[in-house]
Amino acid sequence: MLELIGLLMGMVVGVWLELSFTLMVTVTVLVLGSMVSLLYVGSQDLVMSVFGVGLGGDMMSVGLIWLSMWITLLMLMASLKSGVDSWFVCLILLLVVLLVGVFLSMDLVWFYVMFEGVLVPTFLLLVGYGYQPERLQAGLYLIFYTVFASLPLLLMILWWESSNCSSSVVCLVGWAGEGSDLGFVLYLAGVGAFMVKMPLFLVHLWLPSAHVEAPVSGSMVLAGVLLKMGGFGLIRLCPLFVSWISVTSWFWVSLSLWGGVYLSLVCLRQGDVSALIAYSSVVHMGLVVGGIMSLSVIGFVGSYVLMVGHGLCSSGLFCLANMTYDRVGSRSILVTSGFLALIPSGGLVWFLLVSANMAAPPTINLLGEISLLGSLLGWSSLSLVGLGLVSFLSASYSLYLFTSSQHGEMMGGVGGFEGFYLSEYLLLLLHWLPLNFIFIKSDLFVL
Template identity: 50%
Template sequence: MMMKFLLLIVFLIPLSFSKKSFWINQCMMFLITFMFVSQFSFSGDYLNLSYFWGVDLLSFVMILLSFWVCSLMVIASESLFKTGYYYNLFMFVLLVLLISLYCTFASMNLFVFYLFFEMSLIPTLVLIIGWGYQPERIQAGIYLLFYTLIASLPMMVAIFFYYKMSDSLDYYFFFYEVDLLMFYLCMSLVFFVKMPMYFVHLWLPKAHVEAPVSGSMILAGVMLKLGGYGLMRLMSVFIPISLKINFIYVSISLVGGVYVSLICVRQGDIKSLIAYSSVAHMGLVLGGIMTMNFFGLSGSLVMMVAHGLCSSGLFCLANISYERLGSRSFYLNKGLINLMPSMSLWWFLLSSSNMAAPPSLNLVGEIILINSLVSWSLWCMIFLSLISFFSAVYSLYLYSYSQHGKIFSASYSYFLGSVREYLLLFMHWFPLNLLILKGEYFVLW
């Protein structure tokens, strides 16, 4: 059952090399997305099994997010198609990335998960170095590569060690609990880097700022979720050691979330602000997972989906301004409400979702995570209140600085936005605010 979707994506690869097939490919990706939605089931068990592929609710949501964000990446990258800048190769890289993400989330075996988890790094690197638009993209790519590689090699050793202990790497047979600190660190470090946890987050702002819009979308939308997904899958193995040392990670993620929120408030670059806000939001997710309770896991899943759609949409908006003005600076992107009032609506809607205003899915995620963390320790209330307050501060700062004020640049294009751009933003915002009506889906597993 799962193989049919994999083969569908594989057979799109030859299509990506034919001339003028850019939009056909994109339509096919949407078709695959809607076919995949029809496989949804209420069951918390593994379904649609084929060899070592299968989905439970957690995998299903993540694969659906991957399909959706990758389909929207194609719409956002129309400028590549117009300029003819290696758009066939771009499509090929995107499909390879989608295959690796699909296999990562659909695999039921830890080693297969590790294999595709690492494989997804390469297409992302190619996207940043190939289609980024500043010389610093090489440095950003090296940061991304080495942060991930240095953390992932200990994980491979830990996987072999676990296989020796338990004789199986299938998630279904994860009954053997390990009470070893070194094993826990080796296995989890790569997920902390991917999330990214404060202290190992420096690759993220660099990668986002240098990446093209599609690279930023897939990084914010799906790649950061790989860390949370991996931790959720392996939590049952770490129960004894987690109960002893998880307070360290919760502390780092909450205090780091406050620091990062303060960093956001003094950013002069739109993309950099959105990238740092991702670190703050994923810090909450990490804190939720580390509390080891049911609310924590459910809230983290909701927050990951909400952040994937919201952050991706904000990067699209930043790119829409960048394409017209040629700058991402707050000092030049001013008074846009005078030039593109209908686009300001989308800036407002996505900024308000980013600060967890109702009716966005971010609100559900934050409420559940606050429940989880406060039940774990009352001290968390201090940092949670600061994170919530500052997320409103930097979201309003992002909106008001870019939309209000005196128009700074005379070179702005007075073209009011195409249907494609409004469709792109609508398809980020609509599921983000519609899914709140079906919140029960996220707590079934």
């Protein structure tokens, strides 16, 4: 045990010495911020006011803020090899400030401002630091999908504030005009923006292209945090549209389950590692939508747990895909076949993170998926067919990703490169450790 602690400390010191002064200051601020947020873990009702703007949160806010800061730290570590300039650090700091603002906003107007403001540094990361010429098209996909879907949300928030003289989240109670056509339009306006941000099946086309063209830091923040804003906003607005959700939940649950089945089959035919991981993210977010739309406590808790677990797991998989791309020069599964013979320890990390992606114990993904299974089966026993297919196919494409990229014969000409560096192993370890050891303290996820 002491040898393991000494090895970890040596890895941390080695990476720390690689940082510039600016990055040292940035990392220190983020670490202190995450520690301060964890001090409020025992507080179920944190409300404060800064410059007259209502900020506050609950356990879900604290957990997602911790996830945002943790993923941001790992983004900086992952970008050390490719070089980090001052503009990149400024974008990362702006991004984490806006993310914290999203999860602490107690006012719907400020929530919308922060919610849309996150797109600016994300778009600049994608376009300015992407690898391929198609990154501009992927950035336009990101902007058009998310902004156009969010404009009706802004109109709904302004209408609600003018009608109730308050846009506070605390005042969101069931709306009385459920039976009118206007109420249904406002319901679609409020829910649609979060469905695109998650994203749900049929409005997910911006996500794979953004992941494929984005730098490793952009893929990490997209998968790790940005998709969780949709689930967070959906849970926040549930009290306002609870009657409409109870009437239309069959549509959302059916779309999420059968969309997950279809996209799982798409994953089995993917030849691009990054695209496969991106499509698997849509499958997992479909389960999150189903759990929220079941309107049960265990569904909310399961969605929250799976969002945190998926953020760590998917971010780690994108890091691994980028490390493989740096050495092989291709994201194709065929080119990277037989990778286990070249870097055996890298194959071990692939196995650990892929097993977490298929919700193997003791990861918190298992806790989240079991809770979602219980909530959806309690909602309707007919959902057993879709849930069974999604679970089976999720394990299938996870095994397909591991076996196709790690086993088999190596392509001619592949080889002659170095193994993973110490800092890269530390980066992957910092993804894997909280993913598995938070399971021991699962009572933190009580909303």
